[in-house]
Amino acid sequence: MPLLAVTVLGHDRPGIIADVTGVLADLGGNLEDSSMTRLRGHFAMTLVVRTQVPAPVVQAELTPAVPDLVVAVRDLPDEPAPPSTGPCWVLSVHGADRPGIVSTVTHLLASYGGNVTDLTTRLSGELYLLVAEVELPEATDVVDLQRALAGVASGLGVEATLRPAEADVL
Amino acid sequence: MNGLLPDLPVGRVLDVVRAPDPVLAARCTEVDPADPHVVQLAADLLATQRVSPGCVGLAANQVGLGWRVFSVDVTSHPKARTSHGAFVLVNPVLVEASRNERGREGCMSVPDLTGDVKRATRVAVRGMLPGSGEQVLVETDAFEARALQHELDHLDGLVFLDRVAGAHAVFARRVYL
Ligand SMILES: [Zn+2]
Numbered sequence: 276m277p278l279l280a281v282t283v284l285g286h287d288r289p290g291i292i293a294d295v296t297g298v299l300a301d302l303g304g305n306l307e308d309s310s311m312t313r314l315r316g317h318f319a320m321t322l323v324v325r326t327q328v329p330a331p332v333v334q335a336e337l338t339p340a341v342p343d344l345v346v347a348v349r350d351l352p353d354e355p356a357p358p359s360t361g362p363c364w365v366l367s368v369h370g371a372d373r374p375g376i377v378s379t380v381t382h383l384l385a386s387y388g389g390n391v392t393d394l395t396t397r398l399s400g401e402l403y404l405l406v407a408e409v410e411l412p413e414a415t416d417v418v419d420l421q422r423a424l425a426g427v428a429s430g431l432g433v434e435a436t437l438r439p440a441e442a443d444v445l
Numbered sequence: 446m447n448g449l450l451p452d453l454p455v456g457r458v459l460d461v462v463r464a465p466d467p468v469l470a471a472r473c474t475e476v477d478p479a480d481p482h483v484v485q486l487a488a489d490l491l492a493t494q495r496v497s498p499g500c501v502g503l504a505a506n507q508v509g510l511g512w513r514v515f516s517v518d519v520t521s522h523p524k525a526r527t528s529h530g531a532f533v534l535v536n537p538v539l540v541e542a543s544r545n546e547r548g549r550e551g552c553m554s555v556p557d558l559t560g561d562v563k564r565a566t567r568v569a570v571r572g573m574l575p576g577s578g579e580q581v582l583v584e585t586d587a588f589e590a591r592a593l594q595h596e597l598d599h600l601d602g603l604v605f606l607d608r609v610a611g612a613h614a615v616f617a618r619r620v621y622l
Contacts, residue, residue, distance in 0.1 A: 393612035399557040
């Protein structure tokens with residue numbers, strides 16, 4: 276069965292998830308991975324749905340069902356997930372808000388072959404916060420990367436911490 | 446037991462500094478526990494903490510002073526097991542930590558966010574009492590252990606945001622009025 280990417284964005288209210296997933300369930304869609312969160316009062320969902328129903332039909336069913344939301348449905352090539360490249364690290368960056376924090380920091384990570392697998396930013400008053408989960412190649416010189424991060428962080432006037440993401444094995 | 450709290454002058458309520466103030470990101474320096482300014486600060490930290498609802502600890506740099514001093518008081522907190530009441534440590538050092546557990550933390554200096562942070566649930570912290578300079582060893586667990594590690598971090602220029610467990614471990618703080 277083909278995969279679809281469904282994105283939904285709109286002013287938050289109770290019932291958004293129920294409305295959207297209800298339509299998808301009625302179409303026989305199976306929800307695989309999804310991410311849903313509230314961003315500045317807007318509710319944002321990205322869903323990966325496996326279904327026989329073509330994307331334009333899903334779009335045509337969803338749009339009138341949630342007229343207050345922006346809906347987009349696209350075909351998604353069914354590719355296997357890229358293999359994990361190496362150990363996972365957590366990067367925290369915080370400081371006074373200014374343009375370019377995310378781009379500067381992620382650019383540096385990319386130059387070390389780091390792959391960001393998850394990233395959240397929050398603007399809270401004057402305080403800007405970025406937390407990212409990053410896979411680094413096995414051979415990464417982490418001390419060197421930490422030094423480089425400290426360099427770009429001080430250029431941006433922010434604090435940066437890169438620590439191993441410790442997984443609890445219970 | 447409350448042998449940890451010496452007689453202190455009357456404390457003043459100070460303003461709490463908020464991130465991204467640089468004083469929160471710098472390592473604090475050792476001070477003389479007998480210095481009258483340090484003794485006054487100890488009283489001020491406790492006074493400031495007392496008027497702040499839900500506040501279980503306060504580090505000197507949270508009131509703008511880069512000194513290695515913090516106050517802690519987890520008395521009657523529902524998550525506390527062992528509690529040493531209200532106390533202030535000068536030049537504290539973590540000497541033992543074990544049994545990590547994840548828990549959600551907030552901070553007066555980061556008023557609108559909370560985050561999940563892994564901390565030891567059993568710690569021993571060595572420090573000096575303000576005034577006498579008497580060396581004490583605080584051995585504790587559960588919530589008091591978490592509070593001590595949170596305050597020790599402040600003295601090293603770290604806030605809980607530096608330790609959040611992952612990209613989905615930061616949350617907007619709920620405000621109940
Ligand atoms: Zn704090």
